[in-house]
Amino acid sequence: MASEKPILYSYFRSSCSWRVRIALALKGISYDLVPVNLIKDGGQQFSAEFKALNPMQQVPALKIDGITISQSLAIINYLEETHPNPRLLPQDPKKRAQVRMIADHIASGIQPLQNLSVLKQMGEKKMEWAQNCITSGFQALEQILQHTAGLYCVGDEVSVADLCLVPQVANAERFKVDMGPYPTITKINKALLELEAFKISHPSRQPDTPAELRA
Amino acid sequence: MASEKPILYSYFRSSCSWRVRIALALKGISYDLVPVNLIKDGGQQFSAEFKALNPMQQVPALKIDGITISQSLAIINYLEETHPNPRLLPQDPKKRAQVRMIADHIASGIQPLQNLSVLKQMGEKKMEWAQNCITSGFQALEQILQHTAGLYCVGDEVSVADLCLVPQVANAERFKVDMGPYPTITKINKALLELEAFKISHPSRQPDTPAELRA
Incomplete structure (x- = not known):
């Protein structure tokens, strides 16, 4: 079993x-x-x-x-x-706390507000609503990452925070959020997208990806 | 330090x-x-x-x-x-997963949709919006708890899930959600509110609680 x-x-x-x-x-x-x-x-x-x-x-x-x-x-x-x-969580409890803080900020503070079921209820205001949620979340995230980041969200090891970051940036791009004000987010996202695990799991390469969206 | x-x-x-x-x-x-x-x-x-x-x-x-x-x-x-x-997480990884699933369902799936900053943007629809979010989240939660609950959310030990449940039920009551359809949630909430840690941390007993809301 x-x-x-x-x-x-x-x-x-x-x-x-x-x-x-x-x-x-x-x-x-x-x-x-x-x-x-x-x-x-x-x-x-x-x-x-x-x-x-x-x-x-x-x-x-x-x-x-x-x-x-x-x-x-x-x-x-x-x-x-x-x-x-x-491991996807650092050994040091303080660094683990930083990882979880960033992951929860995205998973509880940004994504739920711009997910499909909420946007459905927004009608015409859908795009503006999603942009506002993401923008306000990214402003905080950018500041936090300026303190915690190395190559990735917290130091130089890939962590749960990074697993949340990349899909959230993809949502931001889909909703045409201007990423200009978020150089740290942008840099980390780019570095992560070079990694094989992020590539093969990408929405453009799934069995259910429609042909027109395939990489 | x-x-x-x-x-x-x-x-x-x-x-x-x-x-x-x-x-x-x-x-x-x-x-x-x-x-x-x-x-x-x-x-x-x-x-x-x-x-x-x-x-x-x-x-x-x-x-x-x-x-x-x-x-x-x-x-x-x-x-x-x-x-x-x-401990606030069980020792068994499967039970820990249940605890986290319930906690995240509340922390990412219910609370963010009815928090102050979202409701501010809802104007007149505020009450209805909050009720819908909580009702839909509680329908799922009631079903899950029917499988996992003992005295508390997961078995008979207080866990992180319970720390999320009680404040969410308080929000439901504040937004006048009919708790009738959720007997398991109601029963667990009642049992938890008997515990000293839940009593002294209650919103009605904080230093910043306004006089008219004090217990």
């Missing part, structure tokens, strides 16, 4: 799914991917079948070791505890 | 501040509280002084061991690692 391959329920464009795909790639965990299309048929995440699997009706969800976990950071923490190499 | 008392920047009614106050109380960590009034003077969190301390311009923030941490779950995780007793 424990040797069954994990199954990741994912949507190519979901930034939270991408976080988990990066973690799986970095840790070298092979998995099967089941696409859940958040748009088609009014959203496949609302089907009775998917709801039974994940009552939160969101992706990502990971079936692993006989359980199903949802919430991207909960999944990543589970992977970190069960597959500790390479 | 390490023996300096931690300073918690808190607002009596902030549900995220309450999460941290519960953790500090459970772990028996004494601290000084500096109130940050999120309403007065257009929001004291926007002052230059506070922004220098926490660029996210939010409470809670905790000054401890020479660093300042923001984001409630990052703070709680730091406390868990530096003051492990009593």
